Amino acid sequence: MIHTEGLTKQFGPVTAVDHLTLDVQEGEVFGFLGPNGAGKTTTVRMLSSLISRTSGSAEVAGHQIGDPSAELQLRHQIGILPENVGLYESSSAYENLEYYGQLQRVEATALRQSIERLLRMLDLWEKRDQPVATFSKGMKQKVAIARALVHDPVLLFLDEPTANLDPEASKTVREFILELKRERRTIFLNTHHLDEAERICDRVGILNTRLVTTGTPGQLKLGMSGRRTVAAVDGPMETMAAAIRARLGDRRIEIQGGSLIVDVSDPDRDNPEIAAAIVGAGGRLRQLTQVSASLEDVYLKLIHEGASPA
Amino acid sequence: MRLSQAWIVARHDLGMIRRRRTILGALIALPAGVSLGFPLLVWYIIAQSPGVGDAVIISFVDAFAFWFAIGGVMLPSSISAYSIVGEKTEKSLEPLLATPTTDGEILLGKVLAAFLPTMIAIWAGAAVYMVLIDEITRGTLGYLYYPNAAIVVLLFALAPIVAVLAIEISVAVSSRVQDVRSAQQISGVLFLPFILLYVAAEIQVFPLDTDHLLLLAGILGLVALVTFRICRRVFDRETILTRWK
Numbered sequence: 001m002i003h004t005e006g007l008t009k010q011f012g013p014v015t016a017v018d019h020l021t022l023d024v025q026e027g028e029v030f031g032f033l034g035p036n037g038a039g040k041t042t043t044v045r046m047l048s049s050l051i052s053r054t055s056g057s058a059e060v061a062g063h064q065i066g067d068p069s070a071e072l073q074l075r076h077q078i079g080i081l082p083e084n085v086g087l088y089e090s091s092s093a094y095e096n097l098e099y100y101g102q103l104q105r106v107e108a109t110a111l112r113q114s115i116e117r118l119l120r121m122l123d124l125w126e127k128r129d130q131p132v133a134t135f136s137k138g139m140k141q142k143v144a145i146a147r148a149l150v151h152d153p154v155l156l157f158l159d160e161p162t163a164n165l166d167p168e169a170s171k172t173v174r175e176f177i178l179e180l181k182r183e184r185r186t187i188f189l190n191t192h193h194l195d196e197a198e199r200i201c202d203r204v205g206i207l208n209t210r211l212v213t214t215g216t217p218g219q220l221k222l223g224m225s226g227r228r229t230v231a232a233v234d235g236p237m238e239t240m241a242a243a244i245r246a247r248l249g250d251r252r253i254e255i256q257g258g259s260l261i262v263d264v265s266d267p268d269r270d271n272p273e274i275a276a277a278i279v280g281a282g283g284r285l286r287q288l289t290q291v292s293a294s295l296e297d298v299y300l301k302l303i304h305e306g307a308s309p310a
Numbered sequence: 311m312r313l314s315q316a317w318i319v320a321r322h323d324l325g326m327i328r329r330r331r332t333i334l335g336a337l338i339a340l341p342a343g344v345s346l347g348f349p350l351l352v353w354y355i356i357a358q359s360p361g362v363g364d365a366v367i368i369s370f371v372d373a374f375a376f377w378f379a380i381g382g383v384m385l386p387s388s389i390s391a392y393s394i395v396g397e398k399t400e401k402s403l404e405p406l407l408a409t410p411t412t413d414g415e416i417l418l419g420k421v422l423a424a425f426l427p428t429m430i431a432i433w434a435g436a437a438v439y440m441v442l443i444d445e446i447t448r449g450t451l452g453y454l455y456y457p458n459a460a461i462v463v464l465l466f467a468l469a470p471i472v473a474v475l476a477i478e479i480s481v482a483v484s485s486r487v488q489d490v491r492s493a494q495q496i497s498g499v500l501f502l503p504f505i506l507l508y509v510a511a512e513i514q515v516f517p518l519d520t521d522h523l524l525l526l527a528g529i530l531g532l533v534a535l536v537t538f539r540i541c542r543r544v545f546d547r548e549t550i551l552t553r554w555k
């Protein structure tokens with residue numbers, strides 16, 4: 001659905017996005033993580049042909065960006081939720097959606113049906129004629145998401161959809177995005193809420209002007225923490241470490257207080273061997289835990305150290 | 311350029327304008343004031359100075375009619391300032407730019423939304439003005455002064471050109487200001503040269519006859535063409551998204 005090759009955007013001497021090479025598959029929810037100023041919004045604007053690229057190429061929903069003849073067709077096929085909802089406050093929810101539907105050239109009957117379906121899904125149908133100015137932030141965000149969907153796009157760009165929302169409103173918006181995910185929509189989600197990315201996204205990419213890494217949240221966490229097992233034990237630590245090496249071969253084992261931290265290659269195969277080695281060496285096994293980093297750990301490490309996961 | 315797409319933008323903005331009482335008030339008050347107030351003044355002058363010459367009456371009538379050109383500056387400035395800076399303050403330009411609508415179509419829609427109500431208000435006001443002036447001056451002049459070539463030039467060349475110029479300046483100003491009032495105030499600077507022209511007409515320095523009105527329309531038409539280029543450069547989606555403050 002999205003393929004970019006060396007996509008770069010410079011504003012004068014400042015490079016906002018540097019050689020971005022990325023693929024997003026149809027039906028995938030792709031999370032784009034990065035600190036403020038990392039180039040996430042610039043990327044979305046380039047991919048939706050709102051701003052030009054400096055170099056590189058990108059194909060979005062079958063259209064090359066930067067091709068003037070394809071720009072309007074591309075914008076028919078994508079929906080965008082910008083960082084600022086940008087609704088007409090004195091207009092009603094219905095009027096806001098109707099205007100954008102008309103600009104998207106949705107036929108009148110189909111537009112009415114689409115607006116009703118979306119507002120009902122978002123629990124806003126009863127309030128459809130009220131001015132948006134009277135809505136809470138969460139409700140406005142929902143109207144803005146509905147606006148991005150009113151023409152039934154094949155690809156949805158959501159730029160910080162839960163930014164500045166209270167926890168309850170964030171939850172409502174997240175649940176709606178999960179509903180869209182169940183409909184197998186392709187979603188490109190800009191966020192710096194790691195928890196949100198982990199819960200919603202099939203894959204994530206971490207951007208800090210350059211793309212630092214991509215992968216599933218699980219892959220990234222595993223890549224950063226490695227595969228390590230922590231055994232809380234009582235008994236002769238050195239003897240137990242030697243017994244583990246004897247069973248699993250030479251490997252790094254750290255002794256920290258009453259715990260042995262063992263590098264493992266296949267936890268399902270190695271953990272029973274570790275338990276057996278400890279018991280065999282006369283130790284008592286109190287607990288065996290698989291270590292895993294959080295996505296936050298991975299993100300912070302990659303952003304601050306510029307490291308790539310193993 | 312698809313006119314139908316521009317018309318969707320214009321129709322939407324016209325709907326928004328309809329909700330703004332201050333804009334509606336200005337659209338009604340200025341033409342009504344000119345079309346009712348000035349004929350009343352002419353009637354008063356004739357009534358108070360029975361021997362007043364035809365030339366004096368005509369110079370007054372022409373100068374007062376020039377207010378319909380001044381309306382062409384004042385009215386669209388406030389509408390277009392609202393319709394563009396209003397979008398900017400509500401941050402609704404980005405979603406609008408993300409639709410399959412070209413920059414030119416959006417700009418044309420915005421121009422139409424400011425231009426049409428202005429011209430309707432001016433033409434309606436001018437119709438009332440002409441009827442009242444004819445009624446008041448017929449006895450003194452001995453003929454119907456309106457319609458004449460000068461008013462045709464004023465209403466169908468000068469006023470529309472002035473309105474377009476005011477809208478263009480408003481668009482250019484909109485890129486640099488943060489609120490509607492500032493946009494209106496800065497665009498309102500255009501109002502001053504027209505007031506000077508009005509004063510010049512009143513003191514017989516610049517007669518507002520057909521030739522002078524055509525000359526003025528021609529000069530302003532050229533200025534409007536140059537301003538249009540600036541306007542197109544300012545109203546470019548990349549500029550709007552990355553440089554508008």
